[in-house]
Amino acid sequence: MAQRAVWLISHEPGTPLCGTVRFSRRYPTVEKRARVFNGASYVPIPEDGPFLKALLFELRLLDDDKDFVESRDSCSRINKTSIYGLLIGGEELWPVVAFLKNDIIYACVPLVEQTLSPRPPLISVSGVSQGFEFLFGIQDFLYSGQKNDSELNTKLSQLPDLLLQACPFGTLLDANLKNSLDNTNFASVTQPQKQPAWKTGTYKGKPQVSISITEKVKSMQYDKQGIADTWQVVGTVTCKCDLEGIMPNVTISLNLPTNGSPLQDILVHPCVTSLDSAILTSSSIDAMDDSAFSGPYKFPLTPPLESFNLCYYTSQVPVPPILGFYQLKEEEVQLRITINLKLHESVKNNFEFCEAHIPFYNRGPITHLEYKTSFGQLEVFREKSLLIWIIGQKFPKSMEISLSGTVTFGAKSHEKQPFDPICIGETAYLKLHFRILDYTLTGCYADQHSVQVFASGKPKISAYRKLISSDYYIWNSKAPAPVTYGSLLL
Amino acid sequence: MEYPAQLWPDVSAAEVAATSLLDTLVLLPPRPSALRRPLLLAATTALAAGGSLGPTSGASCRLLPLLLGLAAGSDLGRGFVPASEQRPLQATACECLRELESCKPGLLGGSLGLLRGLLGQEGPVQPLSLLLALALRNTLVLQSRVGAGLGGLLTDKVPPTGGGPWDWTLVEEGDGRLQPQAPSWPAAEEGEGERSLTAREHSPEEARELRAAVIQLLDTSYLLTPVAQAQLLWLLGWALRGLQGQPPALFKPQLVRLLGTAQLTLLHAVLALKAAFGEALFTAQDEALLLRRLTLAAQHPALPPPTHLFYLHCLLSFPENWPLGPEGEEAAPLLLGPQLCRGLLPSLLHDPMALLARLHLLCLLCAEDEEEEKGQLPSPRHYLEELLAGLRQRAALDEGPRALATVCFQASYLVTRCLAGQPTVLTPLIHGLAQLYRVRPMLASHFVDFLDQVDSELREPLKVVLRQEVVSRPGRDEALCWHLKMLAKVADGDAQSATLNFLQAAAAHCTNWDLQQGLLRVCRALLRAGVRGGLVDLLQVLARQLEDPDGRDHARLYYILLAHLAGPKLGVALGPSLAPPALASSLVAENQGFVAALMVQEAPALVRLSVGSHGVKGPLPVLKLQPEALEPIYSLELRFRVEGQLYAPLEAVHVPCLCPGRPARPLLLPLQPRCPAPARLDVHALYTTSTGLTCHAHLPPLFVNFADLFLPFPKPPGGAGLGFFEELWDSCLPEGAESRVWCPLGPQGLEGLVSHHLEPFVVVAQPPTSYYVAIHLPPNSKLLLRLEAALADGVPVALRTDDWAVLPLAGDYLRGLAAAL
DSSP: OOEEEEEEEEEOTTSSSSEEEEEEEEOHHHHHHHHHHHGGGOOOOOOHHHHHHHHHHHTTOSSOOSSOOHHHHOTTOOOOSSEEEEEETTEEEEEEEEEEETTEEEEEEEOOSSOOSSOOOGGGOHHHHHHHHHHHHHHHHHHSSOOSHHHHHHHHHHHHHHHHHHOSSSSOSOSOHHHHHHHHHOOOSOOOTTOOTTOOSOOOSOOEEEEEEEEEEEEEEOOBTTBOOEEEEEEEEEEEEEOOSSSOOEEEEEBOOTTOOOEEEEEEOTTBOOOOHHHHHOOTTSOOOTTSOOOOEEEEEOOOSSOEEEEEEEEOOSSOSEEEEEEEEEETTEEEEEEEEEEOTTSOOOOSEEEEEEEOOSSOOEEEEEEEESSSEEEEETTTTEEEEEOOSOOOTTSEEEEEEEEEEOOOOTTTSOOOSSOOTTOOEEEEEEEEESOOSSOOBOOGGGEEEOSSSOOEEEEEEEEEEEEEEEEBTTSOOOOOGGGGOO | OOOHHHHOSSHHHHHHHHHHHHHHHHHSOSSOOTTHHHHHHHHHHHHHHHTOOSTTOHHHHHHHHHHHHHHTTOOOSTTOSOHHHHHHHHHHHHHHHHHHHHHSTTTTGGGHHHHHHHHHTTSOHHHHHHHHHHHHHHHHHHHHHTTOOOTTTTTOSSOSSTTOSOOHHHHHHTTTOOOOOSOOOGGGGTTOGGGSOOOBOOOHHHHHHHHHHHHHHHHTGGGSOHHHHHHHHHHHHHHHTTBTTOOGGGGHHHHHHHHTBOOHHHHHHHHHHHHHHGGGTOOHHHHHHHHHHHHHHTTOTTSOHHHHHHHHHHHHTOOOSSOOSOTTSOOOOTTOOHHHHGGGOOOTTSOHHHHHHHHHHHHHHHHHTTTOOOSSSOOHHHHHHHHHHHHHHHHTOTTOOHHHHHHHHHHHHHHHHHTTTOHHHHHHHHHHHHHHHHHOGGGHHHHHHHHHHSOHHHHHHHHHHHHHHHHTSOSOSTTHHHHHHHHHHHOOSTTHHHHHHHHHHHHTTOOSHHHHHHHHHHHHHHHHTTOOHHHHHHHHHHHHHOSSHHHHHHHHHHHHHHHHSOHHHHHHHHSOOSSOOSSSOHHHHHHHHHHHHHSOEEOOOOEEEEEOOOBOOSSSOEEEEEEEESSOEEEEEEEEEEGGGOBOOOOOEEEEEEOTTSOOOOEEEEOOBSSSOOEEEEEEEEEEETTSOEEEEEEEEEEEOGGGGOEEOOOOTTOOSHHHHHHHHHHTTTTSEEEEEEEEOOTTHHHHHIIIIIGGGEEEEETTTEEEEEEEETTTEEEEEEEOSOOSSEEEEEEEESOTTHHHHHHHHHHHHHHHO
16 A cells, blocks of 8 residues: 655656656655565665656657657557556566656556566555555645746645655555645644544634536537537536534535436545435436436535535536537648537527637648638637637627638648647647636536535535536538547437 | 665664664653654654564664554653644554554554554544554454464453563564555465465454454544545455455445545545455445446546546456456456447547557457447447557658557557457458558558567468568669568568569669668578578679678678578578677677577587496497487587597597487497596587587586406417416516405305406306406406405405506405495
């Protein structure tokens, strides 16, 4: 369950080493156990330098992929998880849990409590999931609310102290590093008994509960025979419960209007104490029918102090909020494009913003553009070969808008115009970006009656909702487009 | 602290460090200090990592009571712990104890009752729970190994032994060896059979207490952080696995709560319980539910990609109640049908790792429905084909990064591995790859690697189409170097003329060293494949025409090899080098290959020689050798060298063939002594192995004994008799030497001794008491023996020789006879 070492590495393409170790921590008592457990197959934790080099090579983050290198490019070297074996000094260090996120590589080496030869199945190594959770915890800490480099540096400098709290000997005590931060900040005087380990103190003040529901909608629209358009809603419910008492019991319910789309694939926060079996079993894997559970979705819980993600869900709404149609044809030296977008009448026509990005990959800069649009303005990014159609806050009364035109391109220069392995020839897409406040596609909402608190004093309830687009693609219907297996189901 | 080997190079240094850390701790003023916690952690680390933790270590004997006192929240006197710091330090002490227990399992076996009591009161829940669970797990494992029960360990607040609450004896029983902590995954447990938990039986009372302790731990587990909950479940799962009378149903109340979460650690811990208890904890319906939750977690958009991949891995390694396939191999669980997998199938939009993981699942699905069910679902095989075509299209992109090609070949490889023997999949794959090569020959390295990795089922047909792809195109474009690389891999005895035509045409365009080497590599491949006819002409042309002298030399060398070596030898000569190249240069590697094949190799001896009984025919002593081969060897030549030049140089002995198990004729080695003395023969063997290599080996030396040189005197015309012997006897003096030796006799008496050793040399015999023996020692010495008046235990021997140097040898020989009988 323990970790032998952990690293944070910033990925810096273009520099000689392509990266720098920003933080590393080794756990000597765990290492001592590793030596005994692994026996003859023991491989010691390397120094930072060789580790950095081997990891970047394995993750294909070194700049040199010009030549075929068998130890990296061989067809039989297949990695299907974020867990690697690193060749260092002729020996293979395994398992190394590692992933890249926001230009930082998070890596750790879990202790395997038996011999490594033969390799035990990955699923039997308890340290692997602990390692992932450790790295996710660090990632959350580094990126929660932080936007610039100096903030990142400050947080990195706090890490040694935090890990002394959260992971003093290599066995993780709490993946939520913010708890440890609070722990170091105030030495709580006398904590009463049965204090949950994930709650470092108690709240004093006016009781209030805030619930915010964010739905992201993604879609793949092809406008083609034999290929179904797909769309899906993914919801995240975030709560902050400021309630007095050590362990206030709260029940939060999410409701749907009568014509709402049932929530599925619900994953809850560990603080939820019990779960209705209808919630547990409602799943997008099954074919939908009218008998699907449509709430209210009740979550009894004892909330932590900080803001937390109460649950995630998905939902299959009957229609996509915006139905698109995109045609692109190559006509000698120019491309002719036609776009139609139609907002569904049931959707709230009041956007925070709405725009369509129309990129042209694997071509030169835009040299000439003629267009006609029924609504909104068009911005042209010539060097990036990108058009942005700014639709604004509202669709017109007809709910339907269109754009058509011709685009001409100059000679390709590799540095500036983007390469894309999918958009070859006439294969192309446009991507919608929009946000609607105080609205959910499923209809899911929380209100004054959604929160039951079994403690003195009625809390003030605030509820928020928003809908955001994410991966909302409309493909050129005149060319082949990448499909998922799901789109073949008609 | 991160580098204990540097900080504390030996145990005593660690002990000193821990002691001084503890001294500092005691000196802290009685007010809150940020130092106490780090000091405790540091002292623990020093003891555990420095290796000095033990009953004889002074620092250990100070730290352990201190930690246990702190953990128990007891008053340590003199305001040692300020009240405000007591609780945090209580937790820290538990963490330290947990680390020590991890490093020395069984250490806290005597404190189980105490810890349980603390957990029931108001101790900090998480540190105490984890400490208790770990100590309980370790104790159960250790006790079961020695066949003991828990006794009153769980209830006794005061430790049973007088030595303190830490149980060094239990640690000793652990043999100082750490026990795997993971609740053993069935597949991971192989070879650990002895720990197959020999039916740990506990008395009803013990079982009740144990159950109560586990329930106590589980009931408060929701107060732990998710990662700590997972640790607790792994520990308890391992502790209860195989315990009789402990129904795993104890875990049931926790499961629904755990299944609802998205926490990786928690679902992983549930899987561990599933693996540990199987049907006893998860009914078929539970299993189906777990599988569904796992399936949905593996694709849930709210979870990060590394989590998806790990869940996907868990799905393919899912611990089923009734697994059908072989253990340890990834397979889709039975309950995971195409309907469930729908959302887990790959598409071109996935990143390479997700794509390959999902592709694996798709392949498994395709392998399953071989009969191609005609349901409403689109055919997975058709989808697979489309996907592979898409991948090849991306790999064919001119500007595409290498990673796109790599993933295409990885996917193809995965498909061939999972769907071997399915022509409906492999045939389009082969043609698709050939087409990819046509469009982008610069992927030749990937093709060569791919051909190296796949089975012959795919390799042979793919080679054929790729060769056609290459030779059907006149070679003068910039892709020539790739074509040559490809051809060096795929050229063989088939389609010779097309290949040679291509090469002839290409030769004119091979203007630089690289291309010429590429061309020669193809020639070499053809040589190996046994192509002779047209190749001779081509090599001759190349040897004349190539611009580069190195290229010409190589062509000439190949030509000479082709002209002079027989087929099999040529194959070996050009085969892969046996010796690892000293330099990464291909030329060096190639030369080493030649060296290996054409020169004599030093090798361990594959042949054994033993000296057989010696014959006494003829005018010279002859050594009879019995050869024995360990592997088939051919053209064996044995060379002998006499140490000290005591004999004339020996002729080599030749054996055409030796096979193990087949008796070989003895080899006769005539000796020509220059003086009558025993000698040591140095033996070397030179032979050819069945792979065509010529080897040289040094065999153990052979010894020629004194008696091996004995020859009888030629019979005089008047017949040998007493007169003949007396004549010889008298002729020895005065130049020679005379002696008397006591020759001990064994139970067979004098008669037995003579008949066994001296029979051929007896001139006059009066059995059983008297024998006159005359021995000719080449080149021209004699040894005469009179054995007379034997007693029960020995016989006095009068001996004469004309060569005084023989005397000591003869004495030794006679004295040794009895022993040799």
